[in-house]
Amino acid sequence: MAAASATLPIAESGELSRLFGEHHRRVLLAAYRITGSMADAEDVAQAVFLRLANGGDVAMKNAGSYLYRAAVNGALDLLRRRKAAAAEPLDAAAHVASAVPGSSPEEVASQHQLGRWLRQAIADLPPRAAQMFALRYLEELGNREIAVLMGTSQAVVAVTLYQARSKLKKQLGEMKRGIR
Numbered sequence: 001m002a003a004a005s006a007t008l009p010i011a012e013s014g015e016l017s018r019l020f021g022e023h024h025r026r027v028l029l030a031a032y033r034i035t036g037s038m039a040d041a042e043d044v045a046q047a048v049f050l051r052l053a054n055g056g057d058v059a060m061k062n063a064g065s066y067l068y069r070a071a072v073n074g075a076l077d078l079l080r081r082r083k084a085a086a087a088e089p090l091d092a093a094a095h096v097a098s099a100v101p102g103s104s105p106e107e108v109a110s111q112h113q114l115g116r117w118l119r120q121a122i123a124d125l126p127p128r129a130a131q132m133f134a135l136r137y138l139e140e141l142g143n144r145e146i147a148v149l150m151g152t153s154q155a156v157v158a159v160t161l162y163q164a165r166s167k168l169k170k171q172l173g174e175m176k177r178g179i180r
Helices: 015-035 038-053 060-081 092-097 105-124 127-138 143-150 154-177
Strands: 007-009 057-059
Touching: 015 038, 015 060, 015 105, 015 127, 038 060, 060 105, 060 127, 060 143, 105 127, 105 154, 127 143, 127 154, 143 154
Parallel strands: none
Antiparallel strands: 007 057
């Protein structure tokens, strides 16, 4: 990525408020799509902005990209830290209640389990691959956008995504056969 022209200490002005107002929703939604929990997403967003308030400098030209990547990384880190925990999010009951009419409870539970498995499998990928996968398939960015955001080439993004998908497909097959 291109180097930023100037940095500004965030805590020295109303800059934190401005950045929060402009980018909070995007940061929150990025974290939510990865964690699957609004409470976790709010924690991630709060941590991202708290780091800025505690002396973080951000290149003003790239503030949006920085905050977005920080949200993706924070959400993936949270999933990794909770790998061993099997806590059921409170919004699971709401998910069941709002299921498509005609869906059986087994289908809803299976979809919910698959979502939990996928979030954990993404967290198990190498960090850079997990970031790229989340940006491509959860945030729906194109390979070119990911390459620019992560400071790499489209070819590297394509190869990394191919390898990540292959690993996830293999894990899904093992899960279906009861190996994992």
